Amino acid sequence: MSNLIRKETGGNALAVQEQVGQYLTFLVDKESFAISILDVKEIIEIANITRVPLTPDYIHGVINLRGNVVPVIDLSARLKHRCAEVSKRSCIVLVEVEVAEGAQxxxxLVDEVREILEISPANIQPAPDFGTDIRTEFIQAMARVDEVFIILLAINKVLSLEELSQLGRIADSRGNQFSEQD
Incomplete structure (x- = not known):
């Protein structure tokens, strides 16, 4: 699955590792996204998501996964500011993100999991600086597969617990401002 390429630079041979990466592709609001298969821990059906009062819209709720409380982020709301409509094909992609204390x-929540694709580095291009309605720091790169572009998400940016908690505090303070005015 990996090729070793030798490049000549100034008389010295430099070995460069080129690897084909595997990516899980999924749909969110009819748009194709992917993350490295190495980031995916599990794909589970939607069942018993408990809503948490006074949380922002992008926090769909929490689930009990083998005795652990796991937050569920509505990826559509996080990326595009509109909540997902849960259907039969909707599911939860469980990932592990790095936090100061280790991993979480x-x-x-995604609309539909599609397939696992092998994408070579030659088909991956840098993220665009413009032309998308998603924050640019959420995009790791763009992959071209069969003349279709797939957005490769920077999962540690999209699911940054520090940023999510800051946004939650802002939403809470705004909610308190509105309730104090009423």
């Missing part, structure tokens, strides 16, 4: 499991 987080579920991403």
């Amino acid at each position: 499991f987080i579920g991403m």
